[in-house]
Amino acid sequence: MRVNYTNELEHIGGQVQHMGNELVEAIEKTRGVLKTLDVEGANELIQGDEVFDQMNRDIESECLGIVVTQAPVACDWRRIASIMRMVADLERIADHCSDIAEYVVKLAKLSKVEIPDYFGKMFDLMKQMLVNTVQAFVEMDNEKAISAAKQDDIQDDYFEKAVEDLTKRMEQHPQDIPQYVGYLMIAKYLERMADHTTNLAEWIAYMVKGELRTYQ
Numbered sequence: 001m002r003v004n005y006t007n008e009l010e011h012i013g014g015q016v017q018h019m020g021n022e023l024v025e026a027i028e029k030t031r032g033v034l035k036t037l038d039v040e041g042a043n044e045l046i047q048g049d050e051v052f053d054q055m056n057r058d059i060e061s062e063c064l065g066i067v068v069t070q071a072p073v074a075c076d077w078r079r080i081a082s083i084m085r086m087v088a089d090l091e092r093i094a095d096h097c098s099d100i101a102e103y104v105v106k107l108a109k110l111s112k113v114e115i116p117d118y119f120g121k122m123f124d125l126m127k128q129m130l131v132n133t134v135q136a137f138v139e140m141d142n143e144k145a146i147s148a149a150k151q152d153d154i155q156d157d158y159f160e161k162a163v164e165d166l167t168k169r170m171e172q173h174p175q176d177i178p179q180y181v182g183y184l185m186i187a188k189y190l191e192r193m194a195d196h197t198t199n200l201a202e203w204i205a206y207m208v209k210g211e212l213r214t215y216q
Helices: 002-036 039-070 074-107 118-139 142-150 152-172 174-209
Strands: none
Touching: 002 039, 002 074, 002 118, 039 074, 074 174, 118 142, 118 152, 118 174, 142 152, 142 174, 152 174
């Protein structure tokens, strides 16, 4: 029974890693459809969000199954509870990829305006934060998780820059306000995605150290 129990925990960990890796690819695809205003690709992202919803449900179901049938010890219970919270944050990041894709569809119908160059940096940072956090989970590396979480401050700075910059552009080009509002919303989604990644790091730290801390 203990072997099965350990195998189940390892399987769940593998599923979380897979979900995180798939999400890294979704973020890169989101960047691509935004850059080219690719409506077909955006619609694929929107439709693909259900895949992440199902991953979330499947992992939660397995976690609950272990709780009911295996009576996990305290340290394992902490890991299971943390994973359930983590996959919820991963699912929310996927939701925001879909949200951005919906704005891509809207922007493609409007006259084109220049995409702020710092958007690429926001995507780069978001992707690297998630890659590092997934790796921290695999390795149960508390320091790596904390290091990833602390980069959220950089994303916050980019968002503040976006608010200031896009507001000025709206003032200078009032005919393009809908486009700039769309880009402002996209910047906000990227900032929120970084927040959710920080949450992931906090749950990893809880698994490793047994301490709940906030890094935002």
